[in-house]
Amino acid sequence: METGTKYELKPGMATREAFGKALVELGRVNQNVVALDADLSKSTFTSLFGKEFPDRFFECGIAEANMVGIGSGLASAGKIPFASSFSAFLLNKGFEQLRITAAFPNVNLKAVGTHSGISIGEDGPSQMSVEDISLACSLPGFTVLCPADEVSMMALVHAAAEHFGPVFIRAGRAKAAIIYAAGQKFEIGKSVQLMDGRDLTIIATGLLVAEAIRAADQLEAEGISARVLDMHTIKPLDRDAIAKAAAETGAIVTAEEHLVDAGLGVRVAQVVAETHPCVMECVGIQNTYAESGPPEALLEKYGLVAKNIVEAARKAISRKKA
Amino acid sequence: MTKTSNVQQLQAIAKKTRREIIEMITAAKSGHPGGSLSAVEILVTLYFDALRHDPANPKWPDRDRFLLSKGHAAPVLYSVMAQCGYTPEDELNTLRKLGSIYQGHPDVRFIPALEGSTGSLGQGLSLGIGMALAARLDGRSYKTYVVLGDGEIQEGQVWEAAMFAPFHRVDNVCAIVDYNGIQLDGFVKDILDVAPLGDKWRAFGWHVIEIDGHDIAALQAAYAEFAATKGQPTVILAHTVKGKGVSFMENNPKYHGVAPTQDERVRALEELA
Numbered sequence: 001m002e003t004g005t006k007y008e009l010k011p012g013m014a015t016r017e018a019f020g021k022a023l024v025e026l027g028r029v030n031q032n033v034v035a036l037d038a039d040l041s042k043s044t045f046t047s048l049f050g051k052e053f054p055d056r057f058f059e060c061g062i063a064e065a066n067m068v069g070i071g072s073g074l075a076s077a078g079k080i081p082f083a084s085s086f087s088a089f090l091l092n093k094g095f096e097q098l099r100i101t102a103a104f105p106n107v108n109l110k111a112v113g114t115h116s117g118i119s120i121g122e123d124g125p126s127q128m129s130v131e132d133i134s135l136a137c138s139l140p141g142f143t144v145l146c147p148a149d150e151v152s153m154m155a156l157v158h159a160a161a162e163h164f165g166p167v168f169i170r171a172g173r174a175k176a177a178i179i180y181a182a183g184q185k186f187e188i189g190k191s192v193q194l195m196d197g198r199d200l201t202i203i204a205t206g207l208l209v210a211e212a213i214r215a216a217d218q219l220e221a222e223g224i225s226a227r228v229l230d231m232h233t234i235k236p237l238d239r240d241a242i243a244k245a246a247a248e249t250g251a252i253v254t255a256e257e258h259l260v261d262a263g264l265g266v267r268v269a270q271v272v273a274e275t276h277p278c279v280m281e282c283v284g285i286q287n288t289y290a291e292s293g294p295p296e297a298l299l300e301k302y303g304l305v306a307k308n309i310v311e312a313a314r315k316a317i318s319r320k321k322a
Numbered sequence: 323m324t325k326t327s328n329v330q331q332l333q334a335i336a337k338k339t340r341r342e343i344i345e346m347i348t349a350a351k352s353g354h355p356g357g358s359l360s361a362v363e364i365l366v367t368l369y370f371d372a373l374r375h376d377p378a379n380p381k382w383p384d385r386d387r388f389l390l391s392k393g394h395a396a397p398v399l400y401s402v403m404a405q406c407g408y409t410p411e412d413e414l415n416t417l418r419k420l421g422s423i424y425q426g427h428p429d430v431r432f433i434p435a436l437e438g439s440t441g442s443l444g445q446g447l448s449l450g451i452g453m454a455l456a457a458r459l460d461g462r463s464y465k466t467y468v469v470l471g472d473g474e475i476q477e478g479q480v481w482e483a484a485m486f487a488p489f490h491r492v493d494n495v496c497a498i499v500d501y502n503g504i505q506l507d508g509f510v511k512d513i514l515d516v517a518p519l520g521d522k523w524r525a526f527g528w529h530v531i532e533i534d535g536h537d538i539a540a541l542q543a544a545y546a547e548f549a550a551t552k553g554q555p556t557v558i559l560a561h562t563v564k565g566k567g568v569s570f571m572e573n574n575p576k577y578h579g580v581a582p583t584q585d586e587r588v589r590a591l592e593e594l595a
Contacts, residue, residue, distance in 0.1 A: 070452040073450060074456050076449065096442060
């Protein structure tokens with residue numbers, strides 16, 4: 001059986017930076033790729049694209065609704081626009097536009113929200129996006145991606161460009177541990193099994209994937225064998241992998257940097273309930289907004305680190321035996 | 323379809339369009355007659371004269387784009403598109419019925435020849451600017467026309483878009499405000515006045531043309547002036563009468579969103595004979 005020792009989890013770049021670099025790569029090979037930003041291009045890293053392709057970069061100012069609408073117009077006329085801002089602003093201020101001009105007519109717009117979750121740190125909760133997965137998943141036809149590291153982000157940005165239809169990509173501000181070797185292949189809607197195990201499955205997304213690996217290592221030391229899935233695509237979910245995990249391991253722990261009320265966990269629970277009901281525990285933010293502070297301290301305080309996944313796993317195992 | 327610049331012919335098409343609007347909304351038993359009737363000449367003059375398009379080839383890359391941002395006026399758009407040959411004219415009276423392509427508000431899933439799905443107010447100008455930017459990037463000469471309601475421009479997104487287009491010198495987009503003075507809850511001047519409208523658009527950097535929106539010759543001249551205006555976007559403030567052409571509907575807030583009864587239909591069609 002594979003173990004966590006194969007994952008060194010070396011520090012990597014933030015997924016927002018990986019997005020910016022991937023966008024430049026895309027711009028070099030596809031003239032139809034354009035980018036829009038709402039006065040946060042240095043933070044979202046679309047400035048890299050803007051510098052290399054000024055004619056294909058549209059600075060929209062602090063006006064997210066208009067940015068999404070213009071992006072949808074560009075997409076309707078054959079472009080592949082990537083519209084970017086902080087997730088908190090893009091999804092909340094642009095939601096109606098994502099609904100009416102992207103989801104409803106099935107337009108080929110790519111919305112990229114950076115600074116998602118609470119790991120943005122000191123800027124505090126008005127800038128933190130803890131509802132974006134829920135909002136994006138609620139839109140019919142949307143594909144929702146939440147890559148865990150730079151390798152998966154770069155690959156999935158390319159995959160998003162090749163996929164016709166509206167996509168939301170969730171990126172983070174904090175540096176993310178490197179999970180994947182260069183060249184790893186990713187497919188929208190197909191999770192990656194990072195570790196195999198018998199006793200339970202940890203299904204994680206985004207920044208919490210690395211924590212899931214750390215948790216699985218700790219559980220292994222306790223004699224609990226955990227499977228770990230990177231659910232980089234939250235919509236459409238990899239139903240087969242979830243059903244298989246439920247059937248084969250009999251317990252599931254989900255982990256996400258998002259409100260537990262309406263994110264990965266409840267979506268996985270729906271699939272579990274519909275396929276192979278089993279014990280489940282959900283790690284995520286509990287019905288609250290966070291606060292300012294160092295990212296690591298916030299993740300610790302709000303229960304989003306490996307030890308929280310370990311505790312949830314122990315609880316799931318005990319319930320499974322009961 | 324046969325295009326024409328002849329004002330009398332366009333007026334005849336406008337009258338027929340009004341009759342179809344009355345028939346459609348009466349058959350549907352719901353809908354928005356007032357704002358459909360006020361925009362008739364604006365759309366007829368576009369589709370039968372100014373617009374570069376080919377109903378036989380609705381996805382022609384160089385076609386001009388049209389967006390009805392005030393999507394609740396869908397009946398006028400459906401009538402005009404059907405008369406052009408985009409959609410079946412004999413099915414217009416299925417408006418709003420289950421399975422009809424003529425949805426309550428324009429929906430590209432049902433009519434692919436539409437350029438956008440509208441109905442949630444305030445969004446069409448942003449979409450149109452996006453299309454205009456795409457034209458510029460692709461070196462294509464097509465133009466994008468967006469019809470807005472005067473009540474609609476109370477939406478903040480319209481002014482985000484209004485700020486964007488002049489700054490980026492998007493001169494291939496034309497906004498047309500159907501300035502009929504009435505919105506659902508009453509007269510615009512009593513709800514949340516948008517005047518002085520010309521000053522507002524000018525202050526945002528638009529080339530402003532103010533006309534009688536029922537004067538076909540004035541509309542033709544305005545569209546030509548837009549085409550000749552370079553370096554800044556154009557807005558046509560088309561002063562119109564809500565419910566135009568049907569005496570008891572004219573300037574009456576009641577008919578923003580109430581369908582004619584059978585009796586009213588008969589009276590309206592007599593006036594539009």
